[in-house]
Amino acid sequence: MNIFIVILEAVVVIGAIVLGVRTGGIGLGLWGVVGTAILVFVFRLPPGSPPIDAFFIIIAVITASSAMQAAGGIDYLVSIASKIIQRNPKRLTYVAPLVAFVFTVLSGTSNIFIALIPVIYETSYRNGQRPEKALAASTVTSGLGITASPVSAAMAAYLVLIEPSGYGLPQVLLITIPAAIVACIATSFVQQRIGKELADDPVFQERVAEGRVQVPAVLESKMAATSAGAKATTADGTTTAVTVDEPPTRGRSGRRREPVPVVEHTVPPGGRTAAMIFIVGTLLVVVLGLFPSLRPAFPDEEGNLVPLGMSTVIEMVMFTAALVIILVRRVKPTLVVEQPLLRAGYVAAVALFGIAWMADTFISANEETIIKPLGELIKSYPLLLAVALFLVCGLTTSQSATTNTLIPIAITAGLAPGVITAMWPSLIGVWLFPANGGQIASVETDLTGSTKLTQVPIWHSFTIPMLVSWVSVVVAGLLIQLVVPA
Numbered sequence: 001m002n003i004f005i006v007i008l009e010a011v012v013v014i015g016a017i018v019l020g021v022r023t024g025g026i027g028l029g030l031w032g033v034v035g036t037a038i039l040v041f042v043f044r045l046p047p048g049s050p051p052i053d054a055f056f057i058i059i060a061v062i063t064a065s066s067a068m069q070a071a072g073g074i075d076y077l078v079s080i081a082s083k084i085i086q087r088n089p090k091r092l093t094y095v096a097p098l099v100a101f102v103f104t105v106l107s108g109t110s111n112i113f114i115a116l117i118p119v120i121y122e123t124s125y126r127n128g129q130r131p132e133k134a135l136a137a138s139t140v141t142s143g144l145g146i147t148a149s150p151v152s153a154a155m156a157a158y159l160v161l162i163e164p165s166g167y168g169l170p171q172v173l174l175i176t177i178p179a180a181i182v183a184c185i186a187t188s189f190v191q192q193r194i195g196k197e198l199a200d201d202p203v204f205q206e207r208v209a210e211g212r213v214q215v216p217a218v219l220e221s222k223m224a225a226t227s228a229g230a231k232a233t234t235a236d237g238t239t240t241a242v243t244v245d246e247p248p249t250r251g252r253s254g255r256r257r258e259p260v261p262v263v264e265h266t267v268p269p270g271g272r273t274a275a276m277i278f279i280v281g282t283l284l285v286v287v288l289g290l291f292p293s294l295r296p297a298f299p300d301e302e303g304n305l306v307p308l309g310m311s312t313v314i315e316m317v318m319f320t321a322a323l324v325i326i327l328v329r330r331v332k333p334t335l336v337v338e339q340p341l342l343r344a345g346y347v348a349a350v351a352l353f354g355i356a357w358m359a360d361t362f363i364s365a366n367e368e369t370i371i372k373p374l375g376e377l378i379k380s381y382p383l384l385l386a387v388a389l390f391l392v393c394g395l396t397t398s399q400s401a402t403t404n405t406l407i408p409i410a411i412t413a414g415l416a417p418g419v420i421t422a423m424w425p426s427l428i429g430v431w432l433f434p435a436n437g438g439q440i441a442s443v444e445t446d447l448t449g450s451t452k453l454t455q456v457p458i459w460h461s462f463t464i465p466m467l468v469s470w471v472s473v474v475v476a477g478l479l480i481q482l483v484v485p486a
Helices: 002-023 027-041 052-070 073-086 089-107 110-126 131-148 153-165 169-191 202-210 217-228 271-290 310-328 340-365 367-380 383-396 399-412 417-431 437-445 463-483
Strands: 231-233 239-241 297-299 305-307
Touching: 002 027, 002 340, 002 367, 002 383, 027 340, 027 399, 052 073, 052 153, 052 271, 052 310, 052 340, 052 399, 073 089, 073 110, 073 271, 089 110, 089 131, 089 169, 089 271, 110 131, 110 437, 131 153, 131 169, 131 417, 131 437, 131 463, 153 169, 153 310, 153 340, 153 399, 153 417, 169 271, 169 417, 169 463, 271 310, 340 367, 340 399, 367 383, 367 399, 383 399, 383 417, 383 463, 399 417, 417 463
Parallel strands: none
Antiparallel strands: 231 239, 297 305
């Protein structure tokens, strides 16, 4: 009978997550709270601990990010990234993913990558490269920055859970950052060798013939030669030469070629200052995490002096950074709350709160029945944690909610904090289904048709780079954690 009740409770948890995903937006968090209410009022489970610290860390960080966005700081960061990307067109598949990763680390959100999508597309297209190579790789690697950023929502949730195990921000970053860089390089290496060249892509050729996209200047001579020699088979079996009009611009055959246009990003006055204030706040969080002696210490219940917790530090520093940006750049507070980043951050915070609260309620009440056996399974087969993180994040599309759901099970199972941290970037599974803004924006921006979705939901342009990133970041993390002191 007890097992039957636990199964019913599990159905409530899974059902709330499924309905939340279908509702979208803050629906994920709201369904989580409803699931918690059903567990408490119907099944009489004691309510778990709501993730208060993680919730307010997200609010603090996203407030600072939104203040920076309102003051033009995001525009400044995007302009810097654009210049780096456009100055390295021949190495675009390697440069763009690293830039996407670094800027996600600095800003704490992969939303910044969406602003870079047109730049990556134009740079690859105008230089005759297959846009899918850089776009798909960059979309995926921007997600790696979430578990390597000291100010991301997922990091906020993770630190609250892992710090009691003896691991703090310094140890986490020492594993996740180098492992993510290895994954970025591995992903770029594989992605560079995937897909036909743009000039040979039948989808691109078809779109050119239909007039939906123009041939970039660097490919005009090659495309013209290919088209002039092409043969088409008619219904009666005969062949007819297919020709196309001569492109108006000129290519390698001594003809004049149009210069590759540069995508410019206008930076509002003071944008650089706002970005610098935010980055200084981020670096201050890292420094205070690296050197606990810089934090004030207070006696605990046993009278021992304990440094101020990093959750409180992050909240103080980032709220202060938001105020400094508002005062220095004279930003209207009402403008801050209107920023897209604040809306996105609020959705993330509510999703974390609802799902994590429901998960903690279910896990705490069923530790003997289901959590301990599951923990023993993960302890015997640790890589199951990586698989679980990958799949659950793909289903919920929430890195922070997945963190709060599964990491406590791994900690209960007795896995070493270094091993847990090494597998935590499996949250890259967020790209499993094409349900994220970065994926959709990349597909819609790529007019050549090389970046695409298919009728199979889990097979798309982002699948291979996602799998390569997942395997390489976990393997690299497991090796790196061996030399990271606890």
